[in-house]
Structure formats: structure tokens, C-alpha cells
Amino acid sequence: MLREVYAAHFPVGAAIQRSQIASATPDRAILAAQFSSITAEYEMKPDIIAPTQGSYDWSRSDALMDWAEANGIAVRGHALLWHQTTPAWFLSGSPADIRAKLQQYVTDVVSRYAGRIHAWDVVNEVASDSGGGTAPYRDSNWYQAVGNGDYIDWAFEAARAADPACKLFINDYNTELPAKRARYLEIIADLLARGVPLDGVGHQFHLQINADPADSLAAIDAVDALGAGLENHATEIDVSVYSDPGECFAGGVNCAASYGSQAANVPASVYAAQAQIYRGLFDGFVQRPSVTSVTVWGLHDGQSWLNSFPVSRNNYPLLFDPDRQPKPAFHAVTDPAYVI
Numbered sequence: 001m002l003r004e005v006y007a008a009h010f011p012v013g014a015a016i017q018r019s020q021i022a023s024a025t026p027d028r029a030i031l032a033a034q035f036s037s038i039t040a041e042y043e044m045k046p047d048i049i050a051p052t053q054g055s056y057d058w059s060r061s062d063a064l065m066d067w068a069e070a071n072g073i074a075v076r077g078h079a080l081l082w083h084q085t086t087p088a089w090f091l092s093g094s095p096a097d098i099r100a101k102l103q104q105y106v107t108d109v110v111s112r113y114a115g116r117i118h119a120w121d122v123v124n125e126v127a128s129d130s131g132g133g134t135a136p137y138r139d140s141n142w143y144q145a146v147g148n149g150d151y152i153d154w155a156f157e158a159a160r161a162a163d164p165a166c167k168l169f170i171n172d173y174n175t176e177l178p179a180k181r182a183r184y185l186e187i188i189a190d191l192l193a194r195g196v197p198l199d200g201v202g203h204q205f206h207l208q209i210n211a212d213p214a215d216s217l218a219a220i221d222a223v224d225a226l227g228a229g230l231e232n233h234a235t236e237i238d239v240s241v242y243s244d245p246g247e248c249f250a251g252g253v254n255c256a257a258s259y260g261s262q263a264a265n266v267p268a269s270v271y272a273a274q275a276q277i278y279r280g281l282f283d284g285f286v287q288r289p290s291v292t293s294v295t296v297w298g299l300h301d302g303q304s305w306l307n308s309f310p311v312s313r314n315n316y317p318l319l320f321d322p323d324r325q326p327k328p329a330f331h332a333v334t335d336p337a338y339v340i
């Protein structure tokens with residue numbers, strides 16, 4: 001079982017949705033048997049908890065929290081602030097108004113789960129994907145409304161005050177790419193220099209089939225090299241079975257041809273390459289004590305966001321196939337004797 005194999009190193013998690021654990025589904029059985037952590041794929045984000053100012057809907061976040069707790073499974077909170085899931089009410093008014101609303105939201109959410117959620121992605125994807133302009137910060141709705149990156153400080157400070165024992169993370173993607181990583185680390189170093197309460201760095205690791213695990217492990221090592229004792233979480237791992245060019249992500253053109261709707265149509269060589277990448281990642285995480293949590297972004301291929309990003313196309317990026325059967329990648333990370 002996945003959770004036992006890595007029990008001495010880190011919890012192994014999956015991103016899930018309330019529907020997967022709301023009844024006696026096959027998903028619920030696999031999650032309880034194999035995983036020791038969960039992340040709410042979308043139901044602990046502000047657009048779900050607080051779509052309108054002054055009222056909260058805890059129904060879905062509570063259901064996930066209660067199930068995980070009843071099954072001895074850790075919960076990574078995700079995410080208190082993300083430009084893509086920020087209801088408009090957060091961003092109206094002066095920076096002082098925005099700060100007050102943000103800190104009240106963070107206080108209310110983190111307090112509700114204090115002592116139960118052990119780590120939060122406090123801010124998600126605040127680093128820019130390119131240089132110039134507002135770099136190293138993303139030129140997001142938050143940056144534009146506040147005028148600088150101060151909103152990041154505000155979120156961390158409120159989270160620390162609400163639950164001093166909770167580990168507070170910054171989270172982003174493409175940290176395996178040196179240029180993005182440099183901007184990410186610039187933000188992190190600045191937060192540390194100013195005493196902003198930051199405990200760890202999240203690396204999403206949304207990878208493609210041509211990925212080299214060494215690039216992802218270099219991101220862990222770069223955080224360690226800061227010498228700040230920060231933890232590293234691999235927060236959203238998936239390995240697309242495709243290798244798409246930049247224009248596919250930028251505009252949906254020249255994307256790799258789909259293997260179709262049947263998992264069996266994916267060549268065995270592709271599943272083997274995917275298994276090699278997963279094994280390389282997990283072996284590297286085990287060798288790095290600063291890695292204290294590893295999460296794959298979904299239980300099975302059928303639920304993956306990559307079935308609709310960057311284009312609508314069947315993808316098979318996870319450890320279990322759409323029929324909830326373990327794939328070569330699962331065997332590669334649970335059985336050292338498994339020959340890929």
C-alpha cells in the first residue's frame with residue numbers, strides 16, 4: 001500500500017472532491033486504503049466557501065475534513081488565496097479595505113480548522129510566469145487591487161495568528177523551470193527577510209511525459225540551499241502522457257494528438273516512461289528530508305483536470321486509470337522490485 005511504503009518519510013496524498021467520499025464509492029475505499037493525506041481539489045477555496053461577502057458555506061469543506069479525520073488521514077488546506085478563485089467582493093475598496101476582508105476570511109477559515117488542518121497553501125501562484133512588468137510577482141487581480149505584493153504578507157500573518165501550529169506554505173507551478181523558480185525564490189527570500197511567517201514551499205509539479213525528475217528535485221534542493229529550514233511539499237503531481245509545445249498551452253495549437261478515450265490505447269512505452277518519472281520523483285523525495293508531504297493531483301485519470309487542459313483531450317496522468325486500476329506508475333512507486 002502506498003501509505004505504508006512511505007510512512008517513514010512523508011504522507012502520500014491525493015486531490016479529491018467531496019463526491020468521492022460522500023458515499024461508499026470505489027474511490028473512497030481506495031483513498032482510505034492507499035493514502036494518508038488529502039487535498040480538496042477545489043472545495044476549500046474562497047469561491048466555494050465564501051462566494052458572497054458575509055456568508056460562508058462550510059458544507060463541502062466540513063465533509064472532506066470530517067471524513068479525513070474519521071479515517072486518520074491528514075488534510076492539506078488548499079488554498080486561502082488564489083487569483084483564479086477570488087470572488088469579486090474580496091477586491092473592492094481601498095487596500096486597507098481589502099486587507100481587512102482578506103484577513104477576516106483567513107482568520108475565519110484557519111480558525112475553523114485549527115488543530116485539524118496541519119498545513120495550508122496560504123497563497124497559490126503569486127509568482128510571475130515571465131520577467132519584466134510586475135515580476136517577480138504575478139500581475140494578478142490581487143496585485144492590481146493592492147498595488148504590490150503586500151497581500152501575501154497579510155494572508156500569512158492572519159493565518160499564523162489564527163493557528164500558530166499550522167504549517168504555512170506558498171505554492172506554485174513550474175518550479176522545475178529555472179527561470180520561474182528564480183522568481184519564486186526571490187519572493188520567498190523577501191518574505192523570509194521581512195519575517196513573514198512562512199514554513200514551507202509547495203511545488204505543484206504538473207509535468208509532461210518528457211520531464212526529467214532531476215529538474216523537479218533541483219527545485220527541492222534550491223529551497224534547501226536557502227538555508228532557512230523550510231519544508232518542501234510536492235503538492236499537485238501529475239504526469240501528462242503528452243509532450244505539448246508552448247503554443248499548445250498558449251493557444252491550444254499544435255497540441256499532441258489524443259490517444260483517445262480508451263486507456264488501453266496509450267502505448268505501453270508511454271506508461272513505462274510515466275512510471276520512470278514517478279519512480280524518479282518518489283525516490284528523490286525519499287532522499288530529501290525536507291520533503292514532508294507528497295500529493296498527486298487526483299485519485300484516477302478520469303477525474304484529472306488535464307482532460308480539459310490545455311485542451312479537451314483524454315489524458316492519463318495519475319497512478320490509477322479511469323477504472324480505478326493501478327497503473328505501471330503505481331507499481332513503480334510501491335514496489336522497488338517492479339521492472340518497468
Ligand code: G3I
Pocket residue numbers: 017041042045085124204236305
Ligand atoms: O463538480 C462540479 C459539478 O457538479 C458542476 O456541475 C460543475 C459545473 O458547475 O462544476 C463542477 O466543479 C468543478 C470542479 O473543478 C470539478 O470539475 C468546478 O466548477 C471547477 O471550478 C473546479 O476546477 C478546479 C480548479 O482548480 C479551480 O478550483 C479543478 O478541479 C482543479 O483541478 C484545479 O486545481 C488547480 C489547483 O487548485 C492549483 N494549481 C492548478 C490546478 C489546476 O488548475
